[in-house]
Amino acid sequence: xxxxxxxxxxxxxxxxxxxxxxxxxxxxxxxxxxxxxxxxxxxxxxxxxxxxxxxxxxxxxxxxxxxxxxxxxxxxxxxxxxxxxxxxxxxxxxxxxxxxxxxxxxxxxxxxxxxxxxxxxxxxxxxxxxxxxxxxxxxxxxxxxxxxxxxxxxxxxxxxxxxxxxxxxxxxxxxxxxxxxxxxxxxxxxxxxxxxxxxxxx
Amino acid sequence: xxxxxxxxxxxxxxxxxxxxxxxxxxxxxxxxxxxxxxxxxxxxxxxxxxxxxxxxxxxxxxxxxxxxxxxxxxxxxxxxxxxxxxxxxxxxxxxxxxxxxxxxxxxxxxxxxxxxxxxxxxxxxxxxxxxxxxxxxxxxxxxxxxxxxxxxxxxxxxxxxxxxxxxxxxxxxxxxxxxxxxxxxxxxxxxxxxxxxxxxxx
Amino acid sequence: xxxxxxxxxxxxxxxxxxxxxxxxxxxxxxxxxxxxxxxxxxxxxxxxxxxxxxxxxxxxxxxxxxxxxxxxxxxxxxxxxxxxxxxxxxxxxxxxxxxxxxxxxxxxxxxxxxxxxxxxxxxxxxxxxxxxxxxxxxxxxxxxxxxxxxxxxxxxxxxxxxxxxxxxxxxxxxxxxxxxxxxxxxxxxxxxxxxxxxxxxx
Amino acid sequence: xxxxxxxxxxxxxxxxxxxxxxxxxxxxxxxxxxxxxxxxxxxxxxxxxxxxxxxxxxxxxxxxxxxxxxxxxxxxxxxxxxxxxxxxxxxxxxxxxxxxxxxxxxxxxxxxxxxxxxxxxxxxxxxxxxxxxxxxxxxxxxxxxxxxxxxxxxxxxxxxxxxxxxxxxxxxxxxxxxxxxxxxxxxxxxxxxxxxxxxxxx
DNA sequence: GGATAAGCGAGACGGTACGTCTCGTCTTTTG
DNA sequence: CAAAAGACGAGACGTACCGTCTCGCTTATCC
Numbered sequence: 001x002x003x004x005x006x007x008x009x010x011x012x013x014x015x016x017x018x019x020x021x022x023x024x025x026x027x028x029x030x031x032x033x034x035x036x037x038x039x040x041x042x043x044x045x046x047x048x049x050x051x052x053x054x055x056x057x058x059x060x061x062x063x064x065x066x067x068x069x070x071x072x073x074x075x076x077x078x079x080x081x082x083x084x085x086x087x088x089x090x091x092x093x094x095x096x097x098x099x100x101x102x103x104x105x106x107x108x109x110x111x112x113x114x115x116x117x118x119x120x121x122x123x124x125x126x127x128x129x130x131x132x133x134x135x136x137x138x139x140x141x142x143x144x145x146x147x148x149x150x151x152x153x154x155x156x157x158x159x160x161x162x163x164x165x166x167x168x169x170x171x172x173x174x175x176x177x178x179x180x181x182x183x184x185x186x187x188x189x190x191x192x193x194x195x196x197x198x199x200x201x202x
Numbered sequence: 203x204x205x206x207x208x209x210x211x212x213x214x215x216x217x218x219x220x221x222x223x224x225x226x227x228x229x230x231x232x233x234x235x236x237x238x239x240x241x242x243x244x245x246x247x248x249x250x251x252x253x254x255x256x257x258x259x260x261x262x263x264x265x266x267x268x269x270x271x272x273x274x275x276x277x278x279x280x281x282x283x284x285x286x287x288x289x290x291x292x293x294x295x296x297x298x299x300x301x302x303x304x305x306x307x308x309x310x311x312x313x314x315x316x317x318x319x320x321x322x323x324x325x326x327x328x329x330x331x332x333x334x335x336x337x338x339x340x341x342x343x344x345x346x347x348x349x350x351x352x353x354x355x356x357x358x359x360x361x362x363x364x365x366x367x368x369x370x371x372x373x374x375x376x377x378x379x380x381x382x383x384x385x386x387x388x389x390x391x392x393x394x395x396x397x398x399x400x401x402x403x404x
Numbered sequence: 405x406x407x408x409x410x411x412x413x414x415x416x417x418x419x420x421x422x423x424x425x426x427x428x429x430x431x432x433x434x435x436x437x438x439x440x441x442x443x444x445x446x447x448x449x450x451x452x453x454x455x456x457x458x459x460x461x462x463x464x465x466x467x468x469x470x471x472x473x474x475x476x477x478x479x480x481x482x483x484x485x486x487x488x489x490x491x492x493x494x495x496x497x498x499x500x501x502x503x504x505x506x507x508x509x510x511x512x513x514x515x516x517x518x519x520x521x522x523x524x525x526x527x528x529x530x531x532x533x534x535x536x537x538x539x540x541x542x543x544x545x546x547x548x549x550x551x552x553x554x555x556x557x558x559x560x561x562x563x564x565x566x567x568x569x570x571x572x573x574x575x576x577x578x579x580x581x582x583x584x585x586x587x588x589x590x591x592x593x594x595x596x597x598x599x600x601x602x603x604x605x606x
Numbered sequence: 607x608x609x610x611x612x613x614x615x616x617x618x619x620x621x622x623x624x625x626x627x628x629x630x631x632x633x634x635x636x637x638x639x640x641x642x643x644x645x646x647x648x649x650x651x652x653x654x655x656x657x658x659x660x661x662x663x664x665x666x667x668x669x670x671x672x673x674x675x676x677x678x679x680x681x682x683x684x685x686x687x688x689x690x691x692x693x694x695x696x697x698x699x700x701x702x703x704x705x706x707x708x709x710x711x712x713x714x715x716x717x718x719x720x721x722x723x724x725x726x727x728x729x730x731x732x733x734x735x736x737x738x739x740x741x742x743x744x745x746x747x748x749x750x751x752x753x754x755x756x757x758x759x760x761x762x763x764x765x766x767x768x769x770x771x772x773x774x775x776x777x778x779x780x781x782x783x784x785x786x787x788x789x790x791x792x793x794x795x796x797x798x799x800x801x802x803x804x805x806x807x808x
Numbered sequence: 809g810g811a812t813a814a815g816c817g818a819g820a821c822g823g824t825a826c827g828t829c830t831c832g833t834c835t836t837t838t839g
Numbered sequence: 840c841a842a843a844a845g846a847c848g849a850g851a852c853g854t855a856c857c858g859t860c861t862c863g864c865t866t867a868t869c870c
Contacts, residue, residue, distance in 0.1 A: 125320040172374030576778030
């Protein structure tokens with residue numbers, strides 16, 4: 001009768017309470033599975049039951065922690081969002097910007113990240129994700145702001161520029177090229193963009 | 203307000219396909235209802251049954267013409283997309299661009315247009331709308347191209363510029379500001395963008 | 405089949421619910437399956453899904469007509485209750501009573517009827533069946549009343565007897581023997597009961 | 607909430623289950639809560655979790671002792687059944703019967719007892735309570751038997767009467783009146799029943 | 809009196825069933 | 840004949856409850 005479908009190879013090393021306790025493990029598995037599901041099927045094709053199966057977990061277990069689809073998707077995405085967040089401080093504005101933009105582009109280019117970024121743009125169109133966008137971009141904006149603030153302190157950037165505006169000018173074309181024109185973004189394009197922005201400082 | 207779909211005042215005289223025939227009227231009603239539904243509930247909250255009710259039509263009637271949700275949404279949006287498409291030719295590049303961008307912004311700012319534009323960006327994330335984006339932007343791109351081509355012919359714009367790139371640079375910041383930063387777009391911002399682009403021509 | 409063109413009991417006069425229509429067929433199948441389920445598993449083991457399977461019908465279809473378990477059980481039982489309801493009038497009180505009691509015992513002895521009768525006794529203990537009991541016994545009581553009324557008219561039964569009381573005295577021992585002592589009821593026992601009651605008339 | 611250590615009235619004789627021990631207290635609380643739950647919600651509405659809450663005890667604790675719902679319900683009921691069991695011996699059959707019947711009616715009239723008696727009649731319809739009925743009535747039957755046996759010995763009752771039959775004739779009408787006709791039982795009705803039975807002895 | 813065993817609280821999990829909802833198909837009725 | 844009306848199959852959704860399990864802690868019991 002003792003059937004253990006989930007071989008916990010961790011329990012062999014330390015059966016006691018650990019960072020990788022069952023709860024934490026389940027959470028990680030489900031979140032990972034949710035991301036896969038999102039990538040494979042898109043949001044509208046996202047099925048809770050399939051996530052449970054992918055995660056090797058019972059469906060009720062998923063609902064216990066994430067009562068609705070939106071919450072699971074949001075949680076899975078936000079978990080992802082917290083990665084890739086180094087705040088560059090190389091002393092050179094161009095280099096800093098290159099790092100910031102590259103990080104976003106890298107995220108955006110990955111299958112999961114693509115959905116994350118897309119969801120962050122759904123604020124106006126998908127009621128249930130009204131807050132994902134602001135949550136997501138707030139952090140990015142503040143990183144950009146820090147970079148520019150330091151540049152202003154160094155005298156490498158004029159103080160009177162609206163930071164949000166610059167952010168939109170830097171990022172907008174990348175977004176448009178990627179999501180709208182359906183073309184990939186390479187380093188050269190990022191450089192080109194930065195170069196153009198830098199001309200505003202003159 | 204009082205619209206009784208059962209009053210077939212024209213079907214008796216001309217039951218066949220006419221501009222104002224029942225078929226055409228039903229199509230218009232459903233498409234209009236679909237757009238309303240999309241605006242009110244978003245794509246993932248879009249319900250066929252509710253569209254039928256809104257249109258004062260039986261659900262089966264909707265399915266007869268648009269077998270799936272995606273087709274109805276696509277059809278309703280594309281119907282909308284065909285409006286607002288004047289190709290400006292004022293002889294002045296800046297003015298032409300201002301008109302082109304204004305049209306897009308105007309569309310984007312309307313509740314229905316917002317969804318249309320958003321859908322057009324879903325190419326990479328919503329499998330069933332893979333083709334909506336290209337379909338939608340192809341026309342806009344060609345309009346932009348024509349404007350620039352004429353400017354090139356007039357010597358008002360360098361010939362070697364990648365037209366798609368310029369398109370992304372013009373539109374991207376608007377998209378980012380609107381969908382990402384969640385801020386409205388005014389005429390001044392459009393002007394600013396155009397001014398900045400024009401500096402590339404120098 | 406009928407020769408008389410005026411008697412079109414269902415085909416023409418009632419085109420809405422033809423006896424052989426899909427709806428009617430489904431209803432009959434489900435009700436039959438529900439009764440089987442009740443017999444096999446008892447009320448607390450009664451599963452909607454299993455009823456659907458038994459009926460060869462999708463679960464949703466069951467819920468469409470009977471939103472809750474109680475309604476389905478009630479409906480299935482009441483459908484059954486409407487059978488076995490001849491009102492005897494032989495001119496002899498004893499014979500009439502024998503027929504009435506036999507009918508109840510016959511119902512009670514069948515696997516489905518047992519549950520029906522049991523449910524009809526659940527008024528005080530199963531909140532959701534509060535009304536099944538009264539509904540069920542009202543008819544039986546009135547039949548008994550008619551039998552006794554006719555006997556009174558014939559001078560074969562005193563007028564001053566409480567009819568409900570007599571009903572309880574006739575039926576009670578049968579119920580007790582069957583449900584409480586867990587013994588079967590035969591004709592002889594019924595006769596004995598009637599004989600005993602008749603002594604009250606002397 | 608702490609136990610008074612001086613009340614050890616049974617600790618010497620029965621150290622295993624001290625009256626004031628935690629175990630015994632928990633058992634009593636849960637059983638009491640179970641009875642309340644049964645009264646309030648009926649068997650089919652009986653929820654283990656709610657019993658735990660009522661008892662101020664964790665759900666696991668309930669399951670530890672009563673692995674299934676049926677066991678808890680049965681246990682709670684049977685606990686109750688052991689009360690109200692004096693065996694009358696007044697020397698007068700009528701009086702003895704009056705006491706026996708009154709006890710059953712008293713039990714039946716109480717909210718908890720009503721369920722107990724009802725369950726005892728579920729032998730044929732609720733598989734999991736197949737044995738509750740026999741268990742419950744066996745004791746009552748034997749008490750009745752003793753009463754009649756004594757009467758036979760006194761020559762106050764004929765020897766050839768089937769005791770079970772008499773039991774059914776005595777109790778049946780009460781059961782029918784109470785559970786079926788949904789009317790209360792008073793002392794007068796009991797007296798009337800006994801009177802009628804006594805006529806059989808003549 | 810300290811070790812040991814038994815029981816409890818807390819909380820997650822697998823699993824079954826419930827009842828709701830939507831999608832897209834199909835049949836029956838009506839104009 | 841085509842549209843309206845309405846049921847149906849399919850299946851996801853989210854909730855509720857049942858019964859099991861593990862872990863940490865507090866009692867009781869025994870040496």
